[in-house]
Amino acid sequence: MTPTSETNAAAVLSVRNLTTSFLSEGEWKTVVRGISFDVMPGETVAIVGESGSGKSVTSLSVMRLLPKTSSRISGRITLDGRDLLALEDTEMRKVRGRDVAMIFQEPMTSLNPVFTVGRQISEALTCHKPMSAKEAQEETIRLLEKVRIPNAAQRLREYPHQFSGGMRQRVMIAMALASRPKLLIADEPTTALDVTIQGQILDLIKTLQEEEGMSVLFITHDMGVVAEIADRTIVMYQGEAVETGTTADIFTKGAHPYTRALLAAVPRMGSMIGQPDPLRFGIVDKETGIPGAEVPLATKVEAGKPVLSVRNLVTRYGINKGWFGRRTGAVHAVENVSFDLFKGETLSLVGESGCGKSTIGRSIMRLTDTESGEIAVNGQNVHAVTRSELNQLRRSIQMIFQDPFASLNPRMTIAEALMEPFIVHKLGTRKEARAKAAELIEQVGLSADMLKRYPHEFSGGQRQRISIARALTLDPKVIIADESVSALDVSIKAQVVNLLLDLQERLGLSYLFISHDMAVVERVSHRVAVMLLGEIVEIGPREAIFANPQHPYTKKLMAAVPVPDPARRALRRPISNDEIMSPIRLVGYEPPARTYREVSPGHMVRLEEEAA
Template sequence: MTALSQTAADGLAPAASTGPVLSVNNLVTSFLREGEWNAVVKGISFEVGAKETVAIVGESGSGKSVTALSIMRLIPPQSGKVEGSIKLVGRELTTINDKAMNHVRGNEIAMIFQEPMTSLNPVLTIGFQIAEALIYHRGLSRQEAEAETVRLLEKVRIPAAKSRFHEYPHRFSGGMRQRVMIAMALACRPKLLIADEPTTALDVTIQAQILELIKELQEEEGMSVLFITHDMGVVAEIADRTVVMYQGKAVETGKTEQIFAAPAHPYTKALLSAVPQLGSMKGIARPMRFPVVDKMTGESDVPVETPDTVKAADRPVLEVANLTTRFDIHSGLFGKVSGRVHAVENVSFSLHAGETLALVGESGCGKSTTGRSILRLIQPNSGSVVVDGEDVLTLDNAKLRDMRKRMQIIFQDPFASLNPRMSIGSAIAEPFYAHGLASGSEARDRVADLLTRVGLSPDMASRYPHEFSGGQRQRICIARALALGPKLIVADEAVSALDVSVKAQVVNLMLDLQASMGLAYLFISHDIAVVERMCHRVAVMYLGEIVEIGPRAEVFGNPQHPYTKKLMAAVPIPDPSRRQQKRGVSNDEIKSPVRAPDYVPPVRQYREISPGHVVQAWD
């Protein structure tokens, strides 16, 4: 029996290629909870035309990803049900049998997920995993599949593709792993590619590379793309048409240019107002809150500059001088040091009360290691870290414990940094008990006050972390960090994993707390547009070194170092009219900070461009 007749026998009869590639009509997806069906996707309808990119945009919980899983028939039938019509090139997918649907997945519809590491098998080489799909779906021999795999890896711009065929996923960076997933998705030349938040966890430069790659491959392969995201800046970069989802419903649909120019629904207006735009702070000296837009009415407040809280005349809260942190790499039978990771190399800066200094750069540049070295969560090799006049690196354990009341950290993933078995009231009160600063009733009162400060209700104290949204969990972590009245807070990618509107709320909260409490923030981030909005000064890191530092207006208004320019060029521009323009994005991976054991870093030269704006000399 031929493949064509077998397909027809399975209930997937071939159809004419006229009309939309994907047509979704009145899709309702429900999940069984406590004996009742609860609708998560509520009657959504849209189409994706040939060679068209349609974006589904909305916050977490709006039903975007469930819509994609429903199209792929990946909703478990025991706990979920899908109603309505889903047609691929005129063929109904909701009624075909499982065998026929297996033929559709990979062959005609491919999907890229948000986190590539969870989609790749860690014990199989990337070449084997792609070749396996080719053998299963296209019937190629092992030799033919391996040759085609190398071609696909080259197609998605993986350097030295042939030599990396036998490498495992952990040997690839996040951006390169996402390229592997795209290669796997393209293996069977699908008609439709569903990309579910494929750039959310990536650095801004890697995100730009992946977006540019998807656009180029779409042109070459002639496929349609359904792009799911919460970032309106990304929507402007890639989408021909946009579907805005809110609480399971499509509240606005139309051409992307039209939606950006004249959003009709209040929720769309709220999403657009929360998109940080690089360059929007030109001529504004101090940080500025994001505008707050009511999702039901569309009414917006008028954001103003935050008050000047920087106490530059006083001694800095934090003084870092020649900080160096390296990690030994051991190999061989006797664990001989075969190399070192130069994670932080000769870093120096200061930070005053009421001031925010941003550390920006790609993953692997040493930002987070710098923050953790300052707090002595990682032991630095050399240098000095002076907080409130005391060198943290020389303190014994008892004095360090006392010092930590004055310096706190907010981590990127709030769920991972909260104990799932502990109520959030207990989590916030724990620092009081650990330092013997409050009794039971007094601690409860202070917890209630802290929850109120971060915009939560005191009666939430008895709830557990899983009962909160991502933004609420981050507010809880901020409340816990404020518990001991610190002067310095290290915010390590504190808003990177949040939806765009929730990100705006948390940034506004941090600015309000800084204004009322005079906090000093070391804000670690790869999101340049958010950094511009909330920081006074910026330090750009590359391979463990600060290559440019200065006032925010000077660094962003007059960038000098090539790496700073590269970071800024990669920021998504929320302007759909520029979508067809080629960005000229570099596909280079960030260089490795691993050096030989006897490596001696060169002495760097710096020059001052303007008062406080210093740049490292480059080759």
């Protein structure tokens, strides 16, 4: 596509010279500069770029959802020939939902927690078309069935918190489809979802698009998702469209250095064949397109006595109901899990949300009470130590959480956040703590003059680096990285992964790497453990797990990973209507004995006939 100064009459959406600015500290700052594109009938156009590139602001500008007092939009936006920027607010409200609808990244914040999903979808229907309550309910059931939500007639009376993440996103799609819009804008609709749920949502959008004949404007930073869903792609960088073309051309003939940098940063499944050690990403320069070297980890795992040993770990959360709080059941979050972690090794725990992998990390740190089992750090039993001994033990093992903004105190400067563990553990004076903070901030690739800033003054990738620096304050031997890169843009993710590998090589760290991103796990791991419903169903060396997966769930996880190959656009996975199986069990439930088979040295798989 070559943008022209004239609106394309055949386009569902035509954007010309869109420029969006925000008022900041008394000055207008432009964040989107002169972008032009068309979305044709039945077409999917992807806008791709990192956080801050202007892609979400572009979609919000189209919807006119930006605050009037602090934003300014110029250019021309036409939907079926109507100039949206010239419409009165009352007219624009009629356009939203009826002619153009939007799905946001986080469905839980978009859905009202105090209303049932049925009422919220019915409201979207009656807002644009007069109908009786009975007609609205019947149409709501039809929409829920259309987005493959089972037992729709019963589930419309449920509240958002009673749905899984994937099912909530399906509810959002149902609301967006309520008035059969000509254009659907999907802003990062799969970023927060597990890889298998992500695949289902992508296939659902493709299927519904074919059935309804609507156009889709898809906003994302994931090039694998772009390859699977988009006809054409617009690459945005620093507020500008730097490259536009068919998705196939973008992937095979991408000319702009930034496009090549984005593509190179995407971890590809199978890229580690023949590579025994974890491998750093070759970071591509965004300005020149010149790739950096892919450097393997130089240090070797020290077999012998493990630095972390977990044996028969069981963690359950009780469910109490009734006036007297009677125990009726329990969430079997972790069930009879055992593994070892050695010096210099990365063991990855993978699986979908709710499989228990994060609970294992919290149980090891004694942030969660366990039912039974043994956890030993450097041979010391975590459950047998006193409170003071536990504080000492925690110097050896630290945790990096998924959301660095939530784990950093917004009222503390970065210097105070990094100094606090050093001072609490009485490792030295405040002067020594400040010197340590300056050293650590430099180690993670930031500068010491940033120590005076607060968390909100950093990007997501920088905040994650700060969290890593804080975890290193006490010179730990083991770091539990809980989804520490899952929310990051692809190039930032590559940088943080490289940083973790650099630190492992330099400091001899051991990582318990918790993730659902199989492509990243393949990059960083020595060994992999696959979890389902609180149990390990397969564990072994990374090469064995990825080259020869044995358990059906492991194969399902790998098959769901988006592959950055436009040739797969016609691929359709079977759309599952099932919720993720529940780990809730009634009082008195006894888990069955499990039997494992050794496929190859160190590669164990749970026998499926025992898994019922």
